[in-house]
Amino acid sequence: MATRTRRPERREEPLSRQRIVEAAIALLDTAGEGALTFRALAERLATGPGAIYWHVTGKDELLNAATDAVIATMTADTTSTTSTTGTAGTTGTTAATPQEAIRTLALGVFDAIDAHPWIGTQLARAPSQSPLLRVFEHLGRHIQTLGVPHPAQFTAASALLNYILGVGGQNAANARGHHPHTNRTELLNATATAWADLDPDEYPFTRNVADQLRDHDDRTEFLAGLDLILTGITTRQNPTDQTPP
Template sequence: MATRTGQDGLSRERIVDAAIAMLDEGGDGALTFRALSTRLKTGAGAIYWHVANKSELLSAATDAILAEALRSDEADTSPRGQIRAIALGLFDAIDEHPWVGGQLSRLASQAGTLQIFERIGQQVEALGVPAGEQFYAASALLNYILGSAGQNAANARVHEPGTSRADLLGAEAAVWTSLDPATFPFLHRVARQMGDHDDREQFMAGIDLILAGISAGR
């Protein structure tokens, strides 16, 4: 399909790329057609020729990020390997573009969410999960992926200027250590892990636990 390009050389792809950059820099609130027009050095009318409104633009920007995130080059082509690749691709995409998590959580019927659910569902079926249980297994994976990835991105945005992730986790671990060990024995045991854990590793451990549960249920 040919790219639709206006007389000023403006294309839908160029508009979407600019919108993604603005969303990365300032979030949903930073994206207005006036600001986008200034960035692209064109009039709002030229943008409307390609995109009807902000909602359509947000959907297009989200779809562009997801298309890249779901392009798996994972060597493991097994259903389990594909699910892990989908999960990690989405985690990294939402970590890099935090606004994507918010877009995916707004409407369960959004094209992007449906695309993810379909990809996961196909692999759940390939795992041999009985038809009557596939919806629940795929839902558990989808909800965990979007919820955990979105929360990780949200946590990254609340850092105070000049505060590193290590500082933030260290402070939280210190709070856990200061709690009464008789009341919070578990938190005392895992405080050190909390203070220096890797977010991607923690996320994928959750995926593996869900997959193990799915396999055990079969």
């Protein structure tokens, strides 16, 4: 009787730092930072914790790598340059202005924090590490392209960075704080109604903008605020000549 040849088992994809980081991002997205343990990650990757430690030294490094992997995609294509002269003497320009490049980068980070709420916490927690530096570096390059004087460049880039992280983080926090069965429209309507019922003497402004809260779009408001900052930066750089009184 002929013996059956045993088919070789299908080999799993080799464990790599990239696979570990991708699995960590998926775990963070579904269960949050508290659920990210090397034991849980090992189960997801069908390996042992020791194999993961071969590629990543600890949770802090893993969180930083996961954040950097997401943020790197936001900064990859947002470098804007002014007219450049090539080796043959030809001159070319990029399609994006510095303002457009800043908007693209800012909205990319905003959307990344919205999709991965844990990123906002990580960016705020590690100001000296590469994920945050990626964003700050690209903002700074665009600020330089705008012609902002050197003494004002740090302030301008910092103002933009703090706005992006602050609004993006708050938006993500609001989303996490909602009851899973709460409809956003219903929540805004309820909040707007509560604002409208505030004491008119103590909260006149808040009562007056209650209807705007009811109908606002988070991304639209984010970009509107960003444009206010950009307008301030460019206006300060190129003040309108005024005739002395």
